[in-house]
Amino acid sequence: MTTGNRFLMCPPDHYDVDYVINPWMEGNIHKLSRERAAEQWKTLHQVIRSGGSVDLLPPHEGVPDMVFTANAGLVLGRTVVLSRFYHEERQREEPHFKKWFEENGFTVHELPADVPFEGAGDALFDRAQPLLWAGYGFRTELDAHSYIAEWLSVEVVSLHLVDERFYHLDTCFCPLEDGYVLYFPPAFDRYSNHLIESRLPEERRIAVDEVDALAFACNAVNIGRKVIMNRASDSLKARLGAKGFAVFESPLSEFMKAGGAAKCLTLRLNEDIRREQAPTPPAVETRVIRLQGHLLDSGLIGSVLDAIIDGGGSFQVMQFQLGEQRQSLSIAEIKVIAQSGEVMEKLLSQLLRLGAQLQGEKESEAQLAEVTKDGVAPDDFYVTTIFPTEVCIGSEWIRLDNQRMDAAVVVRAAEASSAAQVTATCCLLRDLRVGDKVVVGVEGIRNVRKAKSYDSPTQRAVQEFTFMGSGVSSERRVELLVEQIAWDLRQIRDRGGKAIVTAGPVVIHTGGGEHLSKLIRDGYVQALLGGNAIAVHDIEQALMGTSLGVDLQRGVPVPGGHRHHLKVINLIRKHGSIAQAVDAGVVTKGIFYECVKHEVPFSLAGSIRDDGPLPDTEMDLLKAQAAYASLIQDADMILLLSSMLHSIGVANMTPAGVKLVCVDINPAVVTKLIDRGSLHSTGIVTDVGLFLSLLVQQLDRLTKPPKAA
Numbered sequence: 001m002t003t004g005n006r007f008l009m010c011p012p013d014h015y016d017v018d019y020v021i022n023p024w025m026e027g028n029i030h031k032l033s034r035e036r037a038a039e040q041w042k043t044l045h046q047v048i049r050s051g052g053s054v055d056l057l058p059p060h061e062g063v064p065d066m067v068f069t070a071n072a073g074l075v076l077g078r079t080v081v082l083s084r085f086y087h088e089e090r091q092r093e094e095p096h097f098k099k100w101f102e103e104n105g106f107t108v109h110e111l112p113a114d115v116p117f118e119g120a121g122d123a124l125f126d127r128a129q130p131l132l133w134a135g136y137g138f139r140t141e142l143d144a145h146s147y148i149a150e151w152l153s154v155e156v157v158s159l160h161l162v163d164e165r166f167y168h169l170d171t172c173f174c175p176l177e178d179g180y181v182l183y184f185p186p187a188f189d190r191y192s193n194h195l196i197e198s199r200l201p202e203e204r205r206i207a208v209d210e211v212d213a214l215a216f217a218c219n220a221v222n223i224g225r226k227v228i229m230n231r232a233s234d235s236l237k238a239r240l241g242a243k244g245f246a247v248f249e250s251p252l253s254e255f256m257k258a259g260g261a262a263k264c265l266t267l268r269l270n271e272d273i274r275r276e277q278a279p280t281p282p283a284v285e286t287r288v289i290r291l292q293g294h295l296l297d298s299g300l301i302g303s304v305l306d307a308i309i310d311g312g313g314s315f316q317v318m319q320f321q322l323g324e325q326r327q328s329l330s331i332a333e334i335k336v337i338a339q340s341g342e343v344m345e346k347l348l349s350q351l352l353r354l355g356a357q358l359q360g361e362k363e364s365e366a367q368l369a370e371v372t373k374d375g376v377a378p379d380d381f382y383v384t385t386i387f388p389t390e391v392c393i394g395s396e397w398i399r400l401d402n403q404r405m406d407a408a409v410v411v412r413a414a415e416a417s418s419a420a421q422v423t424a425t426c427c428l429l430r431d432l433r434v435g436d437k438v439v440v441g442v443e444g445i446r447n448v449r450k451a452k453s454y455d456s457p458t459q460r461a462v463q464e465f466t467f468m469g470s471g472v473s474s475e476r477r478v479e480l481l482v483e484q485i486a487w488d489l490r491q492i493r494d495r496g497g498k499a500i501v502t503a504g505p506v507v508i509h510t511g512g513g514e515h516l517s518k519l520i521r522d523g524y525v526q527a528l529l530g531g532n533a534i535a536v537h538d539i540e541q542a543l544m545g546t547s548l549g550v551d552l553q554r555g556v557p558v559p560g561g562h563r564h565h566l567k568v569i570n571l572i573r574k575h576g577s578i579a580q581a582v583d584a585g586v587v588t589k590g591i592f593y594e595c596v597k598h599e600v601p602f603s604l605a606g607s608i609r610d611d612g613p614l615p616d617t618e619m620d621l622l623k624a625q626a627a628y629a630s631l632i633q634d635a636d637m638i639l640l641l642s643s644m645l646h647s648i649g650v651a652n653m654t655p656a657g658v659k660l661v662c663v664d665i666n667p668a669v670v671t672k673l674i675d676r677g678s679l680h681s682t683g684i685v686t687d688v689g690l691f692l693s694l695l696v697q698q699l700d701r702l703t704k705p706p707k708a709a
């Protein structure tokens, strides 16, 4: 692909490590040998000259990295896209490079000041196909790729660099004659590796190992069949030899102290590419998002930037306004860049989940698509979160009804209203009907997450801890939390609010049944959710004093006890329901007795392991889910007590803002349940029986007047 080799080099007269802008420079400030650097550069210069001509760029004081001419710009024919350095330290080189290119008859393109691009360090022409491999992630911004594609009329394949040690593309990727590529795969993200593999057949890919990569084997200059590099292992030399390439080693240890080697020290000036194929411009997409809240305290800004990078995009923070006081909010405007519409769409839906708002020239309208098959949403339907959300319909922002996670949004004109009012409702897939208009894509959707929805890491740390089974537990801390929960329950009860309990049979096995019964009796529980087992074991305990055949007073199995729970199921089935058994005077105490007596509604959802089941257990899971959803509506607080199955089911249908208290002996269950980005979650890793007994004690303490001194 070359017509006579011509390179640009800059003598290392002023070369040194004066600052640290990459991991290689760390610890190397003024540590290099100037003499050795001069000798190494001279040797390289001679080797390059043996394969082509070298133009020399006059060195300048105060710009030590000018020796790395690969970063002067990207040359194609007589055109150059000048570098816009990311680091201020190197920006001082730009005027010198510009002057040289202009004086030597190149047409110079300059990128906007806020679009970093580091020349042929991050952009390498394939030597067989008409395409440019371009890196981004540390120095060059993805945004720059679209300018290059347009100015040079070339197809650009954008590669995402993810290892800081390989901060420029030319440190880990080197196109060779005949379409071979020498590269270090772990320096790229998964998607970029997929791009490389899809564009190059396996026999053209020469992957190097970490040892060779760290010896700068990929930072090579390829002239004909000669590959000039700092050093290569014997096995790499053999592999290159088998492809017809000869390695020429030119040691460059002094330049590696600044993070560069052979390729960095040269810029090819005779680049040309074949044009049989029309270039396809890359579909680089950009969008601006806005974030508002306690962005630093909550770690939200970090989560958002990580999500962009992990999702294969890049970003530019355009504005960051830090709240002046601890309680005031910060605002950030961030440009998100992605290499395709598809990547952008995935990124934006993730960012919306995190609370970002899309910015546009005008408020964008939500896009709607019609359901064409019952129970099936259009392909790119918007998936709801637990956070309050609005959609823009006819220039109006409408708050979603029935906010819950993992639903679609159905937009309807409310017929009842004469003013043709529009509603937007979270709707489960199975409830969608042909003709329903569902929100698709990411336009016109905003999360109206309150700033307070974010918790500081320290707040979270005190909310989640181990009480039992850990050497570092603190009884006092669990007491403090239970005190707070008791206080909340008391307030909810006194103002006529709604507290819900979801409980598993462990509540009974651990002796918590009597405490939960008392909570119901005293009016602290407005609805109870669970499965077949909690009811079976509660009634078994009420009638026989055992739970799963174990005597709860003595903690020992009773003879024939394993049959108890089946006897109980049979008895309730005989009476028709739990309520009928209570009315008949058969069940005279326990959790469900209290529910019936105090008209506290309950819902029992079936499962595959249920015995019986009890007549009250709903075995149609869709009906059971609907019953749960209706009972938790308008809840202020939900206690999720030792049932992974039912607790997760309930948490999934609960919108942000409802206080969730999760109690389980297994920290993984607690973390899963409370790690939903909401401040309103408290996780307690403890025995549920103990928790309930403490809670009842605290509530009693709150209601009893203090003793007179």
Ligand SMILES: NC(=O)c1ccc[n+]([C@@H]2O[C@H](COP(=O)([O-])OP(=O)(O)OC[C@H]3O[C@@H](n4cnc5c(N)ncnc54)[C@H](O)[C@@H]3O)[C@@H](O)[C@H]2O)c1
Pocket: 504, 505, 506, 510, 530, 531, 532, 533, 534, 536, 565, 605, 606, 607, 609, 610, 611, 612, 642, 643, 644, 645, 646, 663, 664, 665, 666, 669, 686, 687, 688, 689
């Ligand atoms: N005979 C029956 O019909 C029968 C019996 C058992 C379960 N089931 C049904 O199976 C389904 C799942 O049952 P599940 O909810 O019990 O099981 P689950 O596995 O979903 O949850 C049990 C949870 O309790 C936690 N736990 C265990 N010991 C604890 C302790 N001392 N303190 C606090 N937490 C503790 C566990 O870590 C676990 O997360 C339910 O629908 C239930 O009704 C039916």
